[in-house]
Amino acid sequence: MSATKSITYLDALGLAQREEMERDASVIIIGEDISLYAAGGAYGNVDSKRIRSAPISENGFAGMAVGAAMTGLRPIVDLTIASFVYLASDPIINQAAKIRYMTGGQFKVPVTFRASMWHNQANAAQHSDRPYPMFMNVPGLKIVVPATPSDAKGLLKAAIRDDGPVLVFEDNDLWAVKEEVSTDPEFIIPLGKAAVRREGKDVTIVSVAGCLKPSLEAAEALAKEGINAEVLDLRTLVPMDTDAILNSLGKTGRVVIVDYAHRTCSAASEIAAIVAEEGFDLLKKPVRRVTTPDVQIPFSPPLESPLYPNSKTIAAAARGLM
Amino acid sequence: MLKNAIDGEAYRRMLNIRSFEQAVTRLIKEGEVAGACHSSIGQEAAIVGACMALRDDDYMSGTHRSHGHPIGKGADLKPLMAEILGKATGVCKGRGGSMHLTDAKVGSIGESAIVGGGIPLATGAALSAQVRGTDQVALSFFGDGAVNEGAFHESLNMAAVWKLPVIFFCENNGYAAVTAATSSHGQPVVARRADGYGMPGITVDGQNFDAVHAATKEAVARARRGEGPTLIEAKTYRFDEHCVGLFINGNYRPKEEIERFKKEGDPIVLFKAALLARGNTEDDLAQIEAQAKRAVNEAVAFAKDSPFPAPEEAFDFLYGSPVESDTSRRAAQ
Numbered sequence: 106m107s108a109t110k111s112i113t114y115l116d117a118l119g120l121a122q123r124e125e126m127e128r129d130a131s132v133i134i135i136g137e138d139i140s141l142y143a144a145g146g147a148y149g150n151v152d153s154k155r156i157r158s159a160p161i162s163e164n165g166f167a168g169m170a171v172g173a174a175m176t177g178l179r180p181i182v183d184l185t186i187a188s189f190v191y192l193a194s195d196p197i198i199n200q201a202a203k204i205r206y207m208t209g210g211q212f213k214v215p216v217t218f219r220a221s222m223w224h225n226q227a228n229a230a231q232h233s234d235r236p237y238p239m240f241m242n243v244p245g246l247k248i249v250v251p252a253t254p255s256d257a258k259g260l261l262k263a264a265i266r267d268d269g270p271v272l273v274f275e276d277n278d279l280w281a282v283k284e285e286v287s288t289d290p291e292f293i294i295p296l297g298k299a300a301v302r303r304e305g306k307d308v309t310i311v312s313v314a315g316c317l318k319p320s321l322e323a324a325e326a327l328a329k330e331g332i333n334a335e336v337l338d339l340r341t342l343v344p345m346d347t348d349a350i351l352n353s354l355g356k357t358g359r360v361v362i363v364d365y366a367h368r369t370c371s372a373a374s375e376i377a378a379i380v381a382e383e384g385f386d387l388l389k390k391p392v393r394r395v396t397t398p399d400v401q402i403p404f405s406p407p408l409e410s411p412l413y414p415n416s417k418t419i420a421a422a423a424r425g426l427m
Numbered sequence: 428m429l430k431n432a433i434d435g436e437a438y439r440r441m442l443n444i445r446s447f448e449q450a451v452t453r454l455i456k457e458g459e460v461a462g463a464c465h466s467s468i469g470q471e472a473a474i475v476g477a478c479m480a481l482r483d484d485d486y487m488s489g490t491h492r493s494h495g496h497p498i499g500k501g502a503d504l505k506p507l508m509a510e511i512l513g514k515a516t517g518v519c520k521g522r523g524g525s526m527h528l529t530d531a532k533v534g535s536i537g538e539s540a541i542v543g544g545g546i547p548l549a550t551g552a553a554l555s556a557q558v559r560g561t562d563q564v565a566l567s568f569f570g571d572g573a574v575n576e577g578a579f580h581e582s583l584n585m586a587a588v589w590k591l592p593v594i595f596f597c598e599n600n601g602y603a604a605v606t607a608a609t610s611s612h613g614q615p616v617v618a619r620r621a622d623g624y625g626m627p628g629i630t631v632d633g634q635n636f637d638a639v640h641a642a643t644k645e646a647v648a649r650a651r652r653g654e655g656p657t658l659i660e661a662k663t664y665r666f667d668e669h670c671v672g673l674f675i676n677g678n679y680r681p682k683e684e685i686e687r688f689k690k691e692g693d694p695i696v697l698f699k700a701a702l703l704a705r706g707n708t709e710d711d712l713a714q715i716e717a718q719a720k721r722a723v724n725e726a727v728a729f730a731k732d733s734p735f736p737a738p739e740e741a742f743d744f745l746y747g748s749p750v751e752s753d754t755s756r757r758a759a760q
Contacts, residue, residue, distance in 0.1 A: 154558050165581025172551025175536050199541045209520030210744035211531040245745050268747030344750040
């Protein structure tokens with residue numbers, strides 16, 4: 106049993122970066138306001154050339170990271186808030202995702218793009234995006250959405266070590282969540298593996314990203330009513346662990362998909378389509394999606410809060426399938 | 428053999444580009460080429476002048492007008508021609524085509540059909556060289572259209588801030604597709620845009636190999652000394668349409684202008700005159716001319732004789748680290 110320590114989700118991300126920076130001299134970090142954190146030793150005792158506090162030029166430095174990745178480095182690009190990923194989307198989509206393919210495999214592009222997603226915090230529409238569904242539509246990108254501190258560490262490390270572009274979308278409301286996290290520098294969560302967070306036999310709740318907590322709460326509430334829900338945390342959206350989804354569906358015959366992202370062409374839509382195409386015979390009832398409706402995120406808290414899935418709406422959706 | 432080895436190699440590479448593009452144009456007319464092709468005829472001195480200032484291990488990024496850049500940097504012609512015909516032996520194994528003749532063996536890190544897209548890549552390669560502590564430099568080719576992209580400005584600024592060993596090389600042929608630089612540039616002198624980022628900017632005659640070569644050599648030396656980036660604007664001219672065989676309904680550039688450049692500004696004619704003036708003989712030059720034609724003919728034969736890739740190989744090269752459950756393959760099944 107390797108050692109653990111109780112740290113937050115945010116510290117787990119920081120630990121992953123520091124360990125990888127210290128382990129591999131080709132890992133660099135580039136992004137806005139980086140120097141502030143570097144001064145606090147966030148990236149370990151490494152050559153300052155590897156820590157690049159960039160001007161506000163997301164398109165430029167994301168593209169530079171791709172060029173650096175093609176020529177021997179392993180950059181981590183900190184894009185801070187996920188709504189800013191759009192500014193960097195051209196080099197992510199047109200270069201990072203395509204260049205290995207377009208050159209017939211002449212290059213590896215080991216670059217990690219980090220972004221945090223903020224919801225229910227009165228940040229209005231331009232700081233509240235969850236862009237992962239758009240990037241799921243781009244072949245060649247891998248996408249992870251850690252929901253626990255351990256996963257934050259293990260998935261970010263896996264992303265950094267991957268030889269292709271990986272997008273890491275973090276849920277800001279998890280930053281302060283603490284748990285025992287392995288201090289082993291080789292602690293890795295493999296990309297593409299979902300985790301069963303709660304065993305059950307009546308209904309499968311597939312949780313995307315930070316929806317894990319309300320999904321588990323919903324399962325607790327349902328248990329009191331005699332409904333035994335299984336909660337599956339996808340952890341990686343691309344490549345998606347479809348076997349885990351179908352295995353759970355095989356046990357329960359019912360599925361509720363929970364995602365804080367907007368509804369149309371979402372991760373939830375893709376999961377629903379996979380279930381319909383590959384698990385139709387396992388279904389006892391129709392697939393249910395619990396998502397944020399297709400409306401921009403308003404500033405005023407009484408307008409914002411009711412839009413998101415919560416333990417009550419998740420439990421209600423599951424109950425409706427019984 | 429010419430009196431000066433660099434002159435000989437430059438002449439060979441310029442002729443290789445010219446002959447290669449003429450052969451591609453023939454193949455298009457014969458119906459052998461799928462998709463769009465953009466010819467570098469007229470821009471050979473700018474390309475080769477810049478490339479000859481680089482070492483083999485220096486990096487280079489380019490554009491949709493991609494044939495000249497790898498040839499200018501000394502790439503083998505056969506896999507380039509095979510790529511244009513979509514063959515399995517192509518430099519990109521048939522995944523890239525005419526707009527993306529990327530040959531990593533000569534330092535190319537991509538020919539981008541996203542205008543300006545290669546500029547951050549080269550800047551990033553320069554950052555990589557700086558971090559790894561090598562003395563490599565990176566050179567980014569782009570056109571006059573790209574200097575109106577945000578990627579250009581962001582890259583120049585960061586290169587200046589971090590003193591990155593990069594040369595921003597604008598092949599200013601006066602037209603972004605069919606839009607004249609004179610109608611789309613607030614500051615029509617591209618080199619002056621360097622002023623805004625605190626780096627040297629220089630305009631050179633892009634039809635003159637020696638002028639381009641000298642300016643680029645100086646910029647490369649500066650970059651290698653750790654003194655940072657340079658913006659070079661090479662004033663050049665494309666003799667063909669934006670795209671070979673493209674029908675343009677409308678006169679976006681005067682016929683007299685095209686004729687004048689072909690008559691007075693052909694970079695190969697001008698360089699040949701300079702080489703003769705340096706005491707080289709017609710026979711010496713004719714030998715190089717014959718070699719170029721032969722090399723291109725061999726490339727065409729190789730490309731034509733090569734097989735197409737197998738359809739089931741369409742999924743290869745997508746991921747650097749393979750995945751167990753590949754959703755792209757899954758959907759295709």
